Amino acid sequence: MDIVKRIIQWLVVILVPVILVLSVVRLMLTPLFVRAEYNTPNFPADKYGFSLEERLHWSEIALQYLLNSEGIEFLGDLTFEDGSPLYNEREQHHMLDVKIVVQQAMVVLAGALTFVILVGVWARGTDRWWEYRQSLSRGGWLTVGIIGLVIVAIVLSFDVFFVAFHKVFFEGETWIFRYSDTLIRLFPVRFWRDTFIAVGGITLTGGAALGVLCKRNSQEP
Numbered sequence: 001m002d003i004v005k006r007i008i009q010w011l012v013v014i015l016v017p018v019i020l021v022l023s024v025v026r027l028m029l030t031p032l033f034v035r036a037e038y039n040t041p042n043f044p045a046d047k048y049g050f051s052l053e054e055r056l057h058w059s060e061i062a063l064q065y066l067l068n069s070e071g072i073e074f075l076g077d078l079t080f081e082d083g084s085p086l087y088n089e090r091e092q093h094h095m096l097d098v099k100i101v102v103q104q105a106m107v108v109l110a111g112a113l114t115f116v117i118l119v120g121v122w123a124r125g126t127d128r129w130w131e132y133r134q135s136l137s138r139g140g141w142l143t144v145g146i147i148g149l150v151i152v153a154i155v156l157s158f159d160v161f162f163v164a165f166h167k168v169f170f171e172g173e174t175w176i177f178r179y180s181d182t183l184i185r186l187f188p189v190r191f192w193r194d195t196f197i198a199v200g201g202i203t204l205t206g207g208a209a210l211g212v213l214c215k216r217n218s219q220e221p
Helices: 004-029 031-038 052-067 088-123 129-156 158-169 182-186 190-214
Strands: none
Touching: 004 088, 004 129, 004 190, 031 052, 031 190, 052 088, 052 182, 088 129, 088 182, 129 158, 129 190, 158 190
């Protein structure tokens, strides 16, 4: 029984970084973040003609697609004023891949969060609250360590990190586009660099806060 309890404790530790990262990712998948990013100083304008309003409009639809249950025709049926498709086949293929990854990630988030909450309820009712908080604290510091390494990688070479990230989560090279493609016009490299930094910074802060606050109350009475 002690082995089972110890396994549960370490599962909580391991799941804390997962929950923190995916929660922040979900926060980034909102028009509010996109609007804030587009309005950051020196954010590159679209040299092919999208205005800020058009970028906000089309990017919000792209975000809706990632989180809804619609098929790729949700994006595939969109057109420019001249009737040409907003997204070419390569872009549609990639967006479908992204949707699959995002929705799987949200399922993982829901499952991990449910497990950790249920363990907390169990711990509270079995006088193991201090052990639970200790697990949360360790998970917070594990998050700090992992995200710290990721931020270092981004600072040293974002391009290398960005390519490696796509090779891990996506097959082939459907994520490589021309600068004139809609996805690059809406979400240039600067957007992704800032997004990864924001996710890393918020997650690291959350991990450190969890590590400190739970540690203060994690000593066995």
